[in-house]
Amino acid sequence: MSNGCRGALLAPVARRRFSRSSIAMRARHVLFATAFALGAARVQAEAPPTPSDRATSTHDFADVDRWRKVFDDPKRDVWQKPDALVAALHLTPGATVADLGAGTGYLSARLSAAVGADGSVLAVETEPTLVAHLRQRAEQERTANVVPVLTSADNPRLPRAGVDLILIVDTYHHLDNRRAYLPRLTRALRPGGRIAIVDWKAGKLPEGPPPDHKLPRQQVIDEMQGAGFALAAEPDILPLHYFLIFTTGAPRPGDAQR
Numbered sequence: 001m002s003n004g005c006r007g008a009l010l011a012p013v014a015r016r017r018f019s020r021s022s023i024a025m026r027a028r029h030v031l032f033a034t035a036f037a038l039g040a041a042r043v044q045a046e047a048p049p050t051p052s053d054r055a056t057s058t059h060d061f062a063d064v065d066r067w068r069k070v071f072d073d074p075k076r077d078v079w080q081k082p083d084a085l086v087a088a089l090h091l092t093p094g095a096t097v098a099d100l101g102a103g104t105g106y107l108s109a110r111l112s113a114a115v116g117a118d119g120s121v122l123a124v125e126t127e128p129t130l131v132a133h134l135r136q137r138a139e140q141e142r143t144a145n146v147v148p149v150l151t152s153a154d155n156p157r158l159p160r161a162g163v164d165l166i167l168i169v170d171t172y173h174h175l176d177n178r179r180a181y182l183p184r185l186t187r188a189l190r191p192g193g194r195i196a197i198v199d200w201k202a203g204k205l206p207e208g209p210p211p212d213h214k215l216p217r218q219q220v221i222d223e224m225q226g227a228g229f230a231l232a233a234e235p236d237i238l239p240l241h242y243f244l245i246f247t248t249g250a251p252r253p254g255d256a257q258r
Contacts (some may be wrong), residue, residue, distance in 0.1 A: 051219050052179040062129040064104065068133075071104045079207055079240050085169075086110045086233040088243065089196055093162040096187070098122040098149075100156060101143075101171030103128065105137045111167070112143040117239075122163070123147045124156060154181060158188035169198040170208075170241075173215045181225035187249065195229060195246045198238065205240050217242045 061067055091097060093116035099107055102123035111121045123134045123146055134148035151157045153176060165186055175181055185195060200208045202216055221231055229246035
């Protein structure tokens with residue numbers, strides 16, 4: 001048989017071998033891709049979830065009379081310790097402090113006295129009826145340096161570089177989309193400005209929201225550090241709350257690579 005005939009007869013065999021080899025190679029690729037996908041899914045499943053920056057609790061605060069009974073209950077003084085809380089802020093006369101989530105004005109008069117006649121207290125609330133109540137209360141208490149501010153849920157509407165201290169009491173866990181919200185607070189601070197956060201300790205307590213509405217202390221610290229703040233002080237004076245005071249100037253994650 002001539003070489004041409006042998007080549008003609010061997011060609012189908014070679015094609016069959018090539019076809020089988022290609023099928024085997026493709027099968028190996030499919031198995032590898034499947035194993036890789038399963039491994040990636042396993043790693044993703046085992047990775048710790050990123051804590052949510054969404055609000056853990058939302059309420060309708062339009063009913064002022066209802067919330068006055070809650071926020072201004074004299075029994076609150078026992079565990080909120082308002083005098084000790086304000087004293088721990090070390091406010092100076094002439095300072096401007098923003099009470100973010102001022103509610104019914106539980107702390108307004110004390111903050112007003114701490115900053116003096118030359119200072120200002122911005123009583124910040126998102127609910128128009130509460131803002132109207134804050135104005136009436138300021139008039140009744142003759143605290144002329146208390147200025148009610150109607151804010152937005154996603155924008156504190158504070159003057160740029162106009163605030164020495166932002167105080168957030170029992171309100172941080174109500175803030176939504178905090179990673180976007182916190183930089184807006186930064187812009188409101190003067191050089192050397194501070195943010196003080198007072199919120200509920202974990203677990204079941206005799207007062208306060210249910211455990212699933214609370215934010216862990218470390219999560220608050222992590223979020224604040226991510227926004228460029230450093231934990232400067234932690235007064236240990238409240239039985240039911242952690243009390244964190246932050247200053248500006250902490251490096252943000254990734255800054256070293258920029």
